[in-house]
Amino acid sequence: MNTFFCSDYSRQIGEDVIGSATNYQTYILVECPPPWVSEPFNSKWVPENLRFLVEEVKRARLPISFLLIANDSSHKVNQTTLLIYQKQQGLSSGYRKQEFKLENIEQVATVVRKCLWSKSPESKVETGVTRDILVCTHGSHDKCCARYGNPFYFHATDTVANLYLDNVRVWRSTHFGGHRFAPTAIDLPEGRYYGVLDQDTFSSILTRTGDIQCLNKVYRGWGILPTALQVLERELILNHGWDWFNYKVAGKILEQSLDNNTILAELTFEKPSGSLYTYQAKLVKDQVKSQELRTSCNALQQSVVVKYAVDNLYLTSRKVVTYSV
Numbered sequence: 001m002n003t004f005f006c007s008d009y010s011r012q013i014g015e016d017v018i019g020s021a022t023n024y025q026t027y028i029l030v031e032c033p034p035p036w037v038s039e040p041f042n043s044k045w046v047p048e049n050l051r052f053l054v055e056e057v058k059r060a061r062l063p064i065s066f067l068l069i070a071n072d073s074s075h076k077v078n079q080t081t082l083l084i085y086q087k088q089q090g091l092s093s094g095y096r097k098q099e100f101k102l103e104n105i106e107q108v109a110t111v112v113r114k115c116l117w118s119k120s121p122e123s124k125v126e127t128g129v130t131r132d133i134l135v136c137t138h139g140s141h142d143k144c145c146a147r148y149g150n151p152f153y154f155h156a157t158d159t160v161a162n163l164y165l166d167n168v169r170v171w172r173s174t175h176f177g178g179h180r181f182a183p184t185a186i187d188l189p190e191g192r193y194y195g196v197l198d199q200d201t202f203s204s205i206l207t208r209t210g211d212i213q214c215l216n217k218v219y220r221g222w223g224i225l226p227t228a229l230q231v232l233e234r235e236l237i238l239n240h241g242w243d244w245f246n247y248k249v250a251g252k253i254l255e256q257s258l259d260n261n262t263i264l265a266e267l268t269f270e271k272p273s274g275s276l277y278t279y280q281a282k283l284v285k286d287q288v289k290s291q292e293l294r295t296s297c298n299a300l301q302q303s304v305v306v307k308y309a310v311d312n313l314y315l316t317s318r319k320v321v322t323y324s325v
Contacts, residue, residue: 006180006297007144011196016289016307019230020178021193021221025063026116027095027186029083029134029171030108032068033075038140040068040174049109064116069134069171072157080105083132084115085188091248091270092224094190097132101125128166134173134186142179143297152183152197159199165206178220179296186223190245193220208242225251228308229265232281235310236267246272254280261285263308266316278317283308 030050036043041054046068054066069083080102085095100111135153139146149172156170178184181195187205194205201218204210215237221230229251237244247269255264263283270276289307 004294004297005144005147006142006294006299007148007182007196009294010180013291013293015180015291015293015305017178017181017195017218017220018234019221019227019307020181020195021191021223021225021227021230022065022177023063023223023226024065024191025087026065027083027085027188027191028064028066028112029069029081029085029132029173030066030105031070031074031081032105033070034172036068036138036140036174040138040141041066043068045105047106047109049106053109053112065176067134067176068174071169071171079103080108082108082111083188084112085191087191087224091250091268093248094192094222094224095188097189099125099127099129129169130167130189131165131169132188133160133168133170134176134188135170136174136176136179136182136184137172138175138179141175142182144179144182145175145184148182149184152185152199152202155199156185156202159202160206163203163206168206180293181220184220191223193223194218195220208245212238212241222249224249225267226253228253228263228283229267231308232265232267232279232283232310232313235281235313236269236279244269260306268317274321276317276319277315279313280316281313282311284311285309 032045041051057064082100082102084098087095098115102108102111135149135156136145137149137153153170153172160168160170176186178195183197184195185197186193195218197218201214204214215234219234222233225233249269251267253263254266265283266278266280268278286307286309290305292302292304295303
């Protein structure tokens, strides 16, 4: 019997969770009640046309993530919620949402195809929900997501209710990476990833209050940025505080050494006032935090996980908006 729990091991060795958010252009979230098998789109409630579409996208290696989601009402309702989040271009605060209420899950593939081809299906709806929190509870894929994800989801729904956040939905979700950081979540439409969460930290994230240093432990990174740049963004979050979450951001790699040990990164952000700032930093491989480890409960071999540290952060450009009277 396999008694190894990757999340326990990651915590024991003090692994830094930053730099583990996945960069996708599009998230396609399909409401489908559990049970979910290890390969979720082989689950019994998933129709063949949707399964074919997912396989087609995988073969084309498109930057699209298909996830199954469910909440406590999913097995009772006679409709299927489809959420499509697409990354904003340029300076961005995350993703743009389209929401659909469909008669059944068999209609999902047709609607998704239309959206991917920039056509606007008629079943689109507007709701008062401005935030979707996905909690991985996909225990058939990795047992840590059941062990830690399920209880976290249960308490997270209470946390949202107790804070009277009517604009926030919490969903169970299939695997989106980082099970060794369970309980792990994605906060959409921003597309920020979190791990090793507890309810106190979750409350701070929901309300953007409390000690910003809590993100040092739980912030996996922002999915709109390349993974190497996510440690740089965290550094700027800790400098700017919760106000950072109101900024639009873009980042890119300017130079990279052949061995990937050194990266010159640039990150630009715009404040609500319109003022624009650009920082550059040298990112260097952190020899202490980079290590070999088993990245999932079922992994038979160790993998090298590279972490970067921010070195020599400096402001290169500042354009402050001024208003004439």
